[in-house]
Amino acid sequence: MSLSAEAAELDTHDPLAGKRAEFDLDPQMSYLDGNSLGAPPRSVAVRLDEVVRKQWAGRLIRAWDEGWWQAPERVGDRIAPLIGAAAGQVVVGDSTSVNVFKALVAAARLNPGRPEILLDVTTFPADGYIAENAARLTGHEIRRVVPEEMPAVVSERTAVALINHVDYRSGLVHELPSLTESLHAAGALVVWDLCHSVGAVPMAVDAAQVDLAVGCTYKFLNGGPGAPAFLYVPTKWQESFDQPLSGWAGHVDPFGMAEAYVGGPGVIRARTGTPDILSMLALDAALDVWDDVTVEQVRAKGLALGDFFVRCLDELVPAAEVLSPRDYRRGNQLSVGWPDAKRVMAAMTKAGIIGDFRPPDVLRFGLAALYVRYVDVLRAAAFLSGWPG
Amino acid sequence: MSLSAEAAELDTHDPLAGKRAEFDLDPQMSYLDGNSLGAPPRSVAVRLDEVVRKQWAGRLIRAWDEGWWQAPERVGDRIAPLIGAAAGQVVVGDSTSVNVFKALVAAARLNPGRPEILLDVTTFPADGYIAENAARLTGHEIRRVVPEEMPAVVSERTAVALINHVDYRSGLVHELPSLTESLHAAGALVVWDLCHSVGAVPMAVDAAQVDLAVGCTYKFLNGGPGAPAFLYVPTKWQESFDQPLSGWAGHVDPFGMAEAYVGGPGVIRARTGTPDILSMLALDAALDVWDDVTVEQVRAKGLALGDFFVRCLDELVPAAEVLSPRDYRRGNQLSVGWPDAKRVMAAMTKAGIIGDFRPPDVLRFGLAALYVRYVDVLRAAAFLSGWPG
Numbered sequence: 001m002s003l004s005a006e007a008a009e010l011d012t013h014d015p016l017a018g019k020r021a022e023f024d025l026d027p028q029m030s031y032l033d034g035n036s037l038g039a040p041p042r043s044v045a046v047r048l049d050e051v052v053r054k055q056w057a058g059r060l061i062r063a064w065d066e067g068w069w070q071a072p073e074r075v076g077d078r079i080a081p082l083i084g085a086a087a088g089q090v091v092v093g094d095s096t097s098v099n100v101f102k103a104l105v106a107a108a109r110l111n112p113g114r115p116e117i118l119l120d121v122t123t124f125p126a127d128g129y130i131a132e133n134a135a136r137l138t139g140h141e142i143r144r145v146v147p148e149e150m151p152a153v154v155s156e157r158t159a160v161a162l163i164n165h166v167d168y169r170s171g172l173v174h175e176l177p178s179l180t181e182s183l184h185a186a187g188a189l190v191v192w193d194l195c196h197s198v199g200a201v202p203m204a205v206d207a208a209q210v211d212l213a214v215g216c217t218y219k220f221l222n223g224g225p226g227a228p229a230f231l232y233v234p235t236k237w238q239e240s241f242d243q244p245l246s247g248w249a250g251h252v253d254p255f256g257m258a259e260a261y262v263g264g265p266g267v268i269r270a271r272t273g274t275p276d277i278l279s280m281l282a283l284d285a286a287l288d289v290w291d292d293v294t295v296e297q298v299r300a301k302g303l304a305l306g307d308f309f310v311r312c313l314d315e316l317v318p319a320a321e322v323l324s325p326r327d328y329r330r331g332n333q334l335s336v337g338w339p340d341a342k343r344v345m346a347a348m349t350k351a352g353i354i355g356d357f358r359p360p361d362v363l364r365f366g367l368a369a370l371y372v373r374y375v376d377v378l379r380a381a382a383f384l385s386g387w388p389g
Numbered sequence: 390m391s392l393s394a395e396a397a398e399l400d401t402h403d404p405l406a407g408k409r410a411e412f413d414l415d416p417q418m419s420y421l422d423g424n425s426l427g428a429p430p431r432s433v434a435v436r437l438d439e440v441v442r443k444q445w446a447g448r449l450i451r452a453w454d455e456g457w458w459q460a461p462e463r464v465g466d467r468i469a470p471l472i473g474a475a476a477g478q479v480v481v482g483d484s485t486s487v488n489v490f491k492a493l494v495a496a497a498r499l500n501p502g503r504p505e506i507l508l509d510v511t512t513f514p515a516d517g518y519i520a521e522n523a524a525r526l527t528g529h530e531i532r533r534v535v536p537e538e539m540p541a542v543v544s545e546r547t548a549v550a551l552i553n554h555v556d557y558r559s560g561l562v563h564e565l566p567s568l569t570e571s572l573h574a575a576g577a578l579v580v581w582d583l584c585h586s587v588g589a590v591p592m593a594v595d596a597a598q599v600d601l602a603v604g605c606t607y608k609f610l611n612g613g614p615g616a617p618a619f620l621y622v623p624t625k626w627q628e629s630f631d632q633p634l635s636g637w638a639g640h641v642d643p644f645g646m647a648e649a650y651v652g653g654p655g656v657i658r659a660r661t662g663t664p665d666i667l668s669m670l671a672l673d674a675a676l677d678v679w680d681d682v683t684v685e686q687v688r689a690k691g692l693a694l695g696d697f698f699v700r701c702l703d704e705l706v707p708a709a710e711v712l713s714p715r716d717y718r719r720g721n722q723l724s725v726g727w728p729d730a731k732r733v734m735a736a737m738t739k740a741g742i743i744g745d746f747r748p749p750d751v752l753r754f755g756l757a758a759l760y761v762r763y764v765d766v767l768r769a770a771a772f773l774s775g776w777p778g
Binding site for chain 2: 024025026029031033036037039040044045048049052053056057058060061062063064068094095096097098101105124125126128129130132133136137138144216218224225226227228229244245246247248249251255256257258259261272273274275276277278279280282349354356358359
């Protein structure tokens with residue numbers, strides 16, 4: 001069977017094939033950049049219109065009492081099952097960077113007398129910039145380590161480790177349960193960055209006893225450009241969670257206007273300022289696509305898409321260097337080494353096959369299984385095989 | 390002439406009367422809570438639909454290069470004239486609380502060796518919670534002072550003062566130029582919170598040599614519930630602006646993925662994480678209502694609305710205690726002492742006259758001159774005169 005016939009057959013028998021219709025995506029588009037910006041679920045535009053015209057215009061200030069105020073935890077509870085968390089432990093708001101700051105400083109305060117923060121050297125640099133800010137303000141030192149080496153390096157000096165669940169370059173998934181366990185064994189806490197795994201790779205943060213976690217919602221959760229991030233604070237740490245941006249929205253009595261800050265119950269105290277409702281409810285609508293699918297289903301298709309993509313590349317483009325793991329250790333992206341990566345990605349994009357490029361020579365293809373088809377990855381491989389054509 | 394005939398005549402001759410039609414507001418509604426949540430300009434729903442369906446769905450990741458990435462400064466430049474700032478000094482993003490944190494820590498770093506932060510004791514408590522966070526992390530002491538006493542209290546120990554331009558309870562406008570000058574004379578910096586004045590009270594932050602300022606956009610700028618806040622960093626401080634949440638979006642080469650943080654040029658380095666585009670562009674649309682009006686016009690009508698409101702209260706409700714200044718020192722709200730304030734506001738709201746309540750016994754009425762009519766404030770006074778009816 002030709003790859004083309006195979007792709008068609010795989011798409012025909014794909015149990016998730018119907019989900020693509022829930023997204024506002026040009027049928028001609030092969031969109032392989034959902035790991036940077038997820039595609040818009042159709043429900044988002046409808047919901048935003050309702051939020052502006054019915055809630056904001058119709059109810060004005062009263063809408064705060066009619067669901068807006070509770071939205072950060074309500075939407076958080078919709079994300080919770082996607083990361084393996086019980087309800088009441090996830091709050092939505094602020095950017096990922098701001099949440100990394102809250103989590104790192106809070107973790108350092110939970111583990112006093114230990115002067116060092118271990119930083120995943122392979123993490124998205126954004127996390128490193130924030131870790132530097134946190135370390136400077138709290139007097140910690142940063143030590144940059146590859147996650148796999150952390151168990152050998154962690155010591156009684158380590159307050160907390162910040163690890164990205166998925167290497168944004170290679171797509172390698174780090175072993176969350178065993179790394180968490182090893183770090184705990186040395187008395188260190190762990191903050192996980194789930195940006196590249198939430199909505200793509202199953203995980204069980206409660207079962208793994210993760211201390212704190214952050215994640216973004218504009219990749220595989222399709223919340224929209226710059227959509228609010230989330231912060232996971234498990235029950236065990238909520239009462240002692242002492243964060244550096246404790247703000248009025250997390251106060252036990254936010255409208256009491258008391259001079260002294262007293263944190264609210266549960267995960268609410270992880271809030272800072274007024275929740276950003278338009279973006280929050282756009283995300284809420286975007287999460288509707290998860291109502292009838294599990295992360296496990298998405299993961300199965302994501303791996304199958306990647307396996308098929310690798311076969312297409314091996315067969316059609318032997319020169320392409322597959323940088324991502326070829327097995328289950330791969331997250332939901334395929335990274336390909338390519339000498340003129342920037343130029344070829346610009347040309348692919350013009351042809352309606354959108355992935356992204358990371359300097360100096362990496363093509364990244366996100367495999368968002370809710371809307372990516374087998375034919376899309378074949379198209380990408382075929383384009384590379386014809387380059388420069 | 391009766392108050393009722395007078396209100397009608399004032400509305401007829403109001404040069405801003407036509408602006409109300411630009412808002413999606415029930416004609417029967419007297420909305421006097423624009424100081425908490427501004428009403429929605431009609432342009433917002435239209436723009437959001439376009440952003441989701443045309444930009445996000447149509448352009449996907451490419452939209453970042455087609456205007457999204459520059460939005461924080463572009464929208465900031467639209468706010469700049471409203472606060473008397475030249476272009477290139479205002480960035481939009483994050484919540485007010487997060488921006489207060491950035492501004493206070495950056496100001497403290499600009500003025501080292503001074504152990505004290507003066508905190509406006511009358512400010513919205515949210516600012517105090519964040520000031521405590523900043524002080525704890527930087528090792529400063531907080532000293533709570535009424536703004537008018539700051540010139541007497543400031544000393545060589547003072548690094549920075551945080552002052553709210555308008556007292557959120559009384560509506561008193563503090564004298565921004567003279568207070569800034571007095572504090573500068575003692576070598577202190579000043580961070581102004583403009584939440585309750587931007588879009589309502591003219592000011593000239595450049596001329597007054599304000600050091601840093603923050604403000605929210607969901608009150609008199611009508612950006613939407615929890616809309617992103619802004620941060621003003623004047624040219625003189627941009628190069629030395631050393632903020633505690635320096636993040637990837639403020640990097641000189643954000644897509645270069647360098648390990649070391651290097652701040653971008655100008656006000657860009659005040660950014661933290663990925664800009665929240667849906668909320669940012671909703672605000673952008675909301676700012677269209679300012680295209681053909683000046684803050685001075687809005688201020689003139691706001692004062693006239695307040696003057697008329699006070700006359701209505703004096704005449705119809707002599708028992709009402711006007712807590713706000715009766716002259717130009719009043720901001721864009723009228724605060725009224727009322728024994729069962731919470732109950733009466735609930736009843737007014739049911740009757741379609743919406744203001745708000747601040748514990749224990751203050752009614753607040755916002756006078757957003759772009760959509761509030763003279764008949765609205767008369768209605769509010771008449772309702773109070775009939776209470777408990």
